Amino acid sequence: MAMKAKRRTCSSVTLVAMVGLTLSAAPITEASAIEKKPREKYLSEIDPLRSEYGVDAGSAEINGEQYSQSVIMRADKSYVPYGDAEYKLGRKWRTFDATIGLRDDSPRKAVLKFEVFADGKRLHQERMKVGESSKIDVNISGKLRLTLKVSYKSSVDIENYCYGAWGDARLSNP
Template structure:
C-alpha cells in the first residue's frame, strides 16, 4: 500500500511512501506518528477458474481408458507370387543379345505362326540371339528348317547353346525340317545360332538368301 504525502510548502515534490499493512506510518514532514487506520481496505480475492465449463452446466466426465474404441491393425496383404507360365513362345520374349525376328513362315510346306528366324547368306554367314531363361524353364521345343522362300540349294546349320555348352546341332537344306525337344532345366542363358554353310548363287550375296527358321519355338515348364 502506498500513502500520498503532500509537502506543506507549495512546490515541493509529492512523495509516495510505502506503508506495510498493520504498521503505523510516519510523516517525514511532521515527524509525528500516524495512527493505524481503524479499518484496512479490503480487496476481493479473485481466483482463477480451473474449468472452462459455463456457469450452470455440469461438466462432462473425462472418458476412461475402457471407453475408447480401438480398431485392429489391418492384416498385411498376402504376398503376390510370381509364377512361370506353363509355356511361352520365344517370339514373345525379348532377347538380351543378338537379333532375331518373329514372323509367320513356312518350312517344308507347313506354316508356323509363331516362328522366329535369322537371315543368313554367303556375306552374312551367321546370326544368333540369346535369351535369359532365369533357370525357370524345363524344355525347349521347335521345328527347325530353311524357309520355303529361301534360295534353292542352300544349307543352314542350327545350333542350340545352353550356358556356353552346345546341346544340339542340325544341318538342313531347303525342303527339310527337324524337330527339337531339348532339356533346358537349370539353364540361365540360351543361345540360338544359325549359320550359312553352302549353296545358292555364290557370286552375288544378294542372290543367296536363306532364312533359318525356328518354327513355333517355345519354352515349357513341367
Template structure:
C-alpha cells in the same frame, strides 16, 4: 437413553460400517477389483522342452492360453524352436510355441489346389516351393507333381509342380540381349507346306558372314525349349541350314546340320538351369535364313 448417548451409539455403528467397507477391497461403488497382474512379460523358453516352457509361462501368467504348433527339426523332439510373443514383450492373453517333432512322411498333395497343398504341407512342418509348369489338361493352380514323392522321410522341403497358364513363353516374343552376324525377327513362314504364324527368323545380311547368332536371357526359369527348324518353302532348292544351341557356360545343348528344303527337324532341348540361351545358325546361301517354327519355352518336364 438421552440424546447425547444416542448420538454416541450412532457414531460407533457408522465407524464399524466404514471399517468393513474399507476391508472389502471395493473401489467405492461396490465393484470387486481383480487383483491379477496384467503387466506380465514373456520369459525366454527357447530350447526348453514343452512341459518346462509351459511351466515357466504359467508361473508368470496363470490364465494365459498356450497354443502349440509343430515343425520338423533334426534336434530333440519336443524342444521349443520359437515363441510368440518375443522375450520381454507383454504376454497378453495367448502364447504360441513352435515345438520340434521328428521326421514325418511327405503327404500326397498331387491333384490339390496350390493353396490347399501348401497349407497341408506347412501344417505338417514342411517348407514349400512352387515350380510352375505347362499342363493345359488341368485347371490353373493345380498341383500336378511333387518332389520328393509322397511317403518320403527325412525331408524338409517339398517342391510342387503347379499348372500355370503363363508357363509357356514364345521365344519370338522375347527381346534378344545380343545379335551378331545378321538379324532376328518374328515372322510368318511356311515350312514344308505348314504355316507357322509365330516363327523366328535368323537372317544373314548381304555384308555379313556366317554364323548368325542371337542370345536370350532365360533367367533359369524354364526347363524345355521346343521348335521346328527348317528351310522356308520359298528358299532355293539346294539350301542347307544348321542350328546349334549353347548355354552361357559354353555347353552345346543340341546341334543339327544339313537340314534341307522340305525336311525340317523337330528339336526338344533340356534348358533346366540355363541363364542365357544362344542360337547359332548357318546357311549355304549368302542371304539365306534359318527358321524356327513355334519356338516355345516351357516348364513342362
C-alpha cells in the same frame, strides 16, 4: 489402496469370429506371396538380349507347314555368315522346343547348320536343306541363357539370303 483389475469378457461368438478372421487371413497372405511360374512362352514374344545380325519374329513356312510364332535368322556366304540370338532364361524353364528348317522361300541349294546353346554349351546341332524340317526338344533345366544360331553351310555362293527358322519356338515347364 488396491485397484481392481477390469476384466473384459468376450462372448464365445465374438471370440470365434476374431480367431476365424485371424486364421483365414494367414493362408490368403501366403498364397499371394507364392509366384506362379508360366507354363509356356514363345520366343517370338521375348526380345533377345543380343543378336549379331538381327532376328525377325513372326510367321514362317517350313517344309510346307506354317508356324505363326517363329524366330527367323538369315545367313549367306558373302555378307552374313551366321545369324544368332541370345535369350534370358533365368533358370525358370525346363524345355525348349521348335520345328527347325529353312524358310521355304530360301534358295533351293541353301544349307544351314542349326545350333542350340545353353550357358555356352552346345546342346543340339543339325544341318538342314530347303524342304526339310526337324522337331527338336531340348532340356534347358537350370540354365541362365539360351543361344540359337544358324550358319551358312552351302558349297555354292547364293546371291540371296537363306532364312533359318525356328518354327513355334517356345520355352515350357511341363
